[in-house]
Amino acid sequence: MKIRDYCLPCLVNQVVKVAHMSHAQNKEELYHQVFDYLSSLDFELTNPEIIGQTFQMLKKHIHNNDPYKEIRRYYNDLFLQQQDYFRDLIEKADDFFEMAIRYAIIGNIIDFSPMHNHDINDVMKYFKNIENQRLTLNDIEKLKDDLKNAKTLLYLGDNCGEICLDYLLIEKIKQMYPDLMIYFATRGEAVVNDSILEDAYYVHMDRYATIIDNGDYSLGTILHRVSPKFLDIYHQADVIIAKGQANYESLSEEVKNIYFLLMVKCHVIADDIGVDEKSLVCFHREE
Amino acid sequence: MKIRDYCLPCLVNQVVKVAHMSHAQNKEELYHQVFDYLSSLDFELTNPEIIGQTFQMLKKHIHNNDPYKEIRRYYNDLFLQQQDYFRDLIEKADDFFEMAIRYAIIGNIIDFSPMHNHDINDVMKYFKNIENQRLTLNDIEKLKDDLKNAKTLLYLGDNCGEICLDYLLIEKIKQMYPDLMIYFATRGEAVVNDSILEDAYYVHMDRYATIIDNGDYSLGTILHRVSPKFLDIYHQADVIIAKGQANYESLSEEVKNIYFLLMVKCHVIADDIGVDEKSLVCFHREE
Numbered sequence: 001m002k003i004r005d006y007c008l009p010c011l012v013n014q015v016v017k018v019a020h021m022s023h024a025q026n027k028e029e030l031y032h033q034v035f036d037y038l039s040s041l042d043f044e045l046t047n048p049e050i051i052g053q054t055f056q057m058l059k060k061h062i063h064n065n066d067p068y069k070e071i072r073r074y075y076n077d078l079f080l081q082q083q084d085y086f087r088d089l090i091e092k093a094d095d096f097f098e099m100a101i102r103y104a105i106i107g108n109i110i111d112f113s114p115m116h117n118h119d120i121n122d123v124m125k126y127f128k129n130i131e132n133q134r135l136t137l138n139d140i141e142k143l144k145d146d147l148k149n150a151k152t153l154l155y156l157g158d159n160c161g162e163i164c165l166d167y168l169l170i171e172k173i174k175q176m177y178p179d180l181m182i183y184f185a186t187r188g189e190a191v192v193n194d195s196i197l198e199d200a201y202y203v204h205m206d207r208y209a210t211i212i213d214n215g216d217y218s219l220g221t222i223l224h225r226v227s228p229k230f231l232d233i234y235h236q237a238d239v240i241i242a243k244g245q246a247n248y249e250s251l252s253e254e255v256k257n258i259y260f261l262l263m264v265k266c267h268v269i270a271d272d273i274g275v276d277e278k279s280l281v282c283f284h285r286e287e
Numbered sequence: 288m289k290i291r292d293y294c295l296p297c298l299v300n301q302v303v304k305v306a307h308m309s310h311a312q313n314k315e316e317l318y319h320q321v322f323d324y325l326s327s328l329d330f331e332l333t334n335p336e337i338i339g340q341t342f343q344m345l346k347k348h349i350h351n352n353d354p355y356k357e358i359r360r361y362y363n364d365l366f367l368q369q370q371d372y373f374r375d376l377i378e379k380a381d382d383f384f385e386m387a388i389r390y391a392i393i394g395n396i397i398d399f400s401p402m403h404n405h406d407i408n409d410v411m412k413y414f415k416n417i418e419n420q421r422l423t424l425n426d427i428e429k430l431k432d433d434l435k436n437a438k439t440l441l442y443l444g445d446n447c448g449e450i451c452l453d454y455l456l457i458e459k460i461k462q463m464y465p466d467l468m469i470y471f472a473t474r475g476e477a478v479v480n481d482s483i484l485e486d487a488y489y490v491h492m493d494r495y496a497t498i499i500d501n502g503d504y505s506l507g508t509i510l511h512r513v514s515p516k517f518l519d520i521y522h523q524a525d526v527i528i529a530k531g532q533a534n535y536e537s538l539s540e541e542v543k544n545i546y547f548l549l550m551v552k553c554h555v556i557a558d559d560i561g562v563d564e565k566s567l568v569c570f571h572r573e574e
Contacts, residue, residue: 005303005314013296020292027292028330035326043315 001252003047004268008038011047015054018192022058022067030061048246049225052218055191066190068160075110075161075193076202078120083164089130090168097176098140100169101261102130105280107165108158108244108263111193136275137283143239143259147173150238152181155209156221156251158244163195163203166243174208183233184209188226189217194246220250245269252285259284288539290334291555295325298334302341305479309345309354317348335533336512339505342478353477355447362397362448362480363489365407370451376417377455384463385427387456388548389417392567394452395445395531395550398480423562424570430526430546434460437525439468442496443508443538445531445549450482450490453530461495470520471496475513476504481533507537532556539572546571 015034019027034054041050059065086103093099106126126133147153155170157163170182184205186195200211215227221242223231234240240258242251248260248269264270264279275281302321306314321341328337346352373390380386393413413420434440442457444450457469471492473482487498502514508529510518521527527545529538535547535556551557551566562568 005306005318008303008318009296009300012299016292016295028328031292031295032326032328035322035328039319039323039326041315041319041322 001046001249001272002044003041003050005043006268007047010266011038011050011054014051014192015058018055018058018067022062022064024058024062026061030058033057033061046220046222046250048220048250049218049222051246052191052216052222055219056217059190066196068190068193072160072193072195072199073202075159076164076199079107079110079161079164080203083168086127086165087168087171090172097144097172098135099130100172101140101282102133102135102280103127104162104165104169104243105135105261105263105282106130106133107162108261109265110159110161111244111265133280135282136279137273137281139259139284140282142284143241143282144176146239146257146259147177147180150177150180152183152233152237152239154183154185154233154237154240156185156214156240156242156247157195157200158247160193160195160199162243163199163205167203167205167208170205170208182209183237184211185221185230185233186211186213187217187219188213188215191217191219194219218246218250220244220246220248222250223254248273257284288333288536288559289331290328290337292330293555294334297553298325298337298341301338301479302345305342305345305354309349309351311345311349313348317345320344320348333507333509333537335507335537336505336509338533339478339503339509342506343504346477355477355480359447359480359482359486360489362446363451363486366394366397366448366451367490370455373414373452374455374458377459384431384459385422386417387459388427388569389420389422389567390414391449391452391456391530392422392548392550392569393417393420394449395548396552397446397448398531398552420567422569423566424560424568426546426571427569429571430528430569431463433526433544433546434464434467437464437467439470439520439524439526441470441472441520441524441527443472443501443527443529443534444482444487445534447480447482447486449530450486450492454490454492454495457492457495469496470524471498472508472517472520473498473500474504474506475500475502478504478506481506505533505537507531507533507535509537510541535560544571 216225503512
């Protein structure tokens, strides 16, 4: 989906908050540069691509290619420590596959990009209340069918921390479909707190999946910007699981067998999908 | 006070919401223009001046010099209808002057500029709950002393609707200090829902005060932009009452006998004044 004008304040908010968070010097110079870019913004682009551009500006401005490195590590460690506990709860559930998906989606709330104001206490509330967190859109049975017949799954990751819940879902998928070839994709470069290659290896995603990065610094998966290698895998995959808003925003109009798993964090995405804000969804957009 | 970078998302939010509210065509062109202006923004300016500039861009873009005309009229009518009721409550209060000030400050919540998300129900809740709405900063006794010794008061208005509560306070001031010469100032041109000349006459402010406009299209009172006539009155006034955030933002550093009456609507202003958000304040910044 193209950027909506209602995204512009959030975009600017993100730049300001990240500038503070990363202790940028000469912030005004950075803002001038970002506004200059926005003054000729192509409204045909998607928001994740635009955020990628502004985040590149920030990285150059602060001479730091990975300002969220420590934050990513912190949340990966936090959720790695709880992985056994969550795995146990998934195993005990009536429908363990659905529960693994619910955890993976709720993991999507771990979004410390400053666009969405969730703090760690909010996140934990969602986890504690998981029994009451139902999926507003639920195409899990269809996903199961598709996975049964698939040779290759491409799983598009999203945030740090969340990746530890993706791990549990992928572990479950591998148990259920041992012959399935699974690729786990990260962003090509650091962008806000999204997972990059080092996060995927850090949480040992390579036990079940072949880890690749998409070769691009955008926030989601911008097909005209990703590496040829990633694009090959994308095209050959029988099933794609796309986590998070940015992957939805960048792939919502693709004709491809994609399941979108996300928590809906703003009214723009809610309107586009046709659900309420804060919904948890696992859905397949018909081709 | 100079604009803070935390104001930038709000500024962009306002442009987007007003563009929608006024049914602007070619919104993207307008946004490009606004971002082009922001790309060389002078961070020494105050926010009300910057908002004035972006609102001018909007007015030119939509070929409408007063997009909030009907909204202003609607809220003036709404509060004119309740003026007798509010006057009665003020008369019955133990300290009628303080109560008139509290109503005038709570009137400051009638801010339908889309930067602050108050709807009419929120506004009415404040009015109903006025007994519990105490002033966090209260220089009312000092204001009374100053008015007793003053020859001229300049009252700087703020929003539509609110102006009906300003009227009640000014009525009270005139009763208490019948010899006081009172000027009531509006913005020089339509800017969001702020009161302009026609609003002041519409609510009959000329019964008690000489109505003037400040000659400028900014949101607050930008002294280097106002008309010479306004500036003369400003300089000769013994006491100034400045309503609302925009007047605070534009005059907070002036060396002048000013009483700021406002509801604190955001963390930037709260930090600058040194109170919590949503505080009601009537205070004199020492020269």
